[in-house]
Amino acid sequence: MxxxxxxxxxxxxxxxxxxxxxxxxxxxxxxxxxxxxxxxxxxxxxxxxxxxxxxxxxxxxxxxxxxxxxxxxxNWNEEWEKNYDPITVGDQVYVRASFHPTKPEFPFEIVINPKMSFGTGHHATTYLMISHQLNLDHQGKRVLDIGAGTGILAIMAHQLGAALVEAFDIDEWCVQNGNENFDLNGMAAVRMGRGTVREVNPQGKFDIVLANINKNVLLDEMEVYSGLIKEQGYLLLSGFYEHDIPDIEKEANSHGLVLIGKKVKDNWAALAMQKI
The missing domain is CATH 3.30.70.120 (Alpha-Beta Plaits)
Structure with a gap:
């Protein structure tokens, strides 16, 4: 084509x-x-x-x-290799491709071969979500990554000590690429599912739910997210602009979720919510 x-x-x-x-x-x-x-x-x-x-x-x-x-x-691999530079999130996380040298001075190193711009950490929403993740205790927790893309947030959860990580996306290419990235980061036991949250229908309650998608999808699925979260559990949201925060917060509040943290970068926003 x-x-x-x-x-x-x-x-x-x-x-x-x-x-x-x-x-x-x-x-x-x-x-x-x-x-x-x-x-x-x-x-x-x-x-x-x-x-x-x-x-x-x-x-x-x-x-x-x-x-x-x-x-x-x-050859898309050659194209993105020419244009993809490593990024850092503070002094904690180093995100690189497999052809970049390692940097052991960072506590966390994530290897992502994305073949496109989204999900590498370069986009503000991914950066903001990782920043929020660093503030949450993942040790021994059950984590769900909705609309996982390259799998970068699921990988971050794994490295932060999550006991169980589930991830899925609606796009078949993302599923394939996400599984490749899981393998690169020592997560061969985790396989990405395909579908919306309603189609996948994850089972059980989760300590942390991650959703970096877009405003309309987040608003439509908020009730589902709330139902997947344990009492006192957390929901991290991004994929919308700063001016959209009131709409997102209002919908989250209506489903028993309260705002506990907000981050903004390049007009994009990410919210940390808690189930009460």
Whole structure:
């Protein structure tokens, strides 16, 4: 299947926002550049009207210009290896690809071979979720990662001492990639499931539930999340903007969840909630 390529020039502050918005309409690969980003989508799923709606929404504020073309067949592994740098979360977590050297001075080291931009820790929501995880006691806990993507949050939970980790995603590619990353991080016994939280129907109660998805899905599934959490257990949420916090908090409150922590980065937000 042929890919369409969009070379987007924009201000740095809007790069992550555009990646998030475009991923919602079918774009599945991104390369960050000095000028902005390159975005790729299969020709048969491209919706021009939806694309232009996003571009027009941010065009003036982000100073956007777009060059459109057709992408020749490409070795995606080579492309992301050229553009993927390791990241750190404070002085605690080092996230790298398998071709990067190790850094033993970090207490936690996560190896992620993502082949795309999401789920590497580079996106603000992933960074914020890991930051929240570092503040929670995972030792001996049951942890559920909903919409797990590359599996990075599940891997973080495992390294923080969780006794049981379950993870799933709606996308088959994520399931395959997540399992590859579990293997790279000594988690061969954990296999990622496929489906929504209602389809997977996880059993039992969990001490910690992680959901880094998007606002609409979080609002729709909040009642389900609450039902999966033990009394005094925790729910970590991200995938929405700072201005969405009141809506997320209101829905969480209606299902017995109270806000205990908030983090913001690049206009994105992540909340720590507790079941009361």
């Amino acid at each position: 042929q890919y369409l390529e969009f070379k987007i020039t924009c201000t740095e502050a809007y790069r992550e926002i555009l990646i998030a918005e475009l991923s919602e309409i079918g774009f599945d690969s991104f390369l960050e550049t000095d000028e902005g980003l390159d975005a790729y989508i299969q020709e048969d799923v491209f919706q021009r009207e939806a694309f232009m709606e996003i571009i027009d929404k941010y065009k003036e504020a982000a100073k956007i210009s777009v060059q459109e073309g057709v992408m020749p067949k490409v």
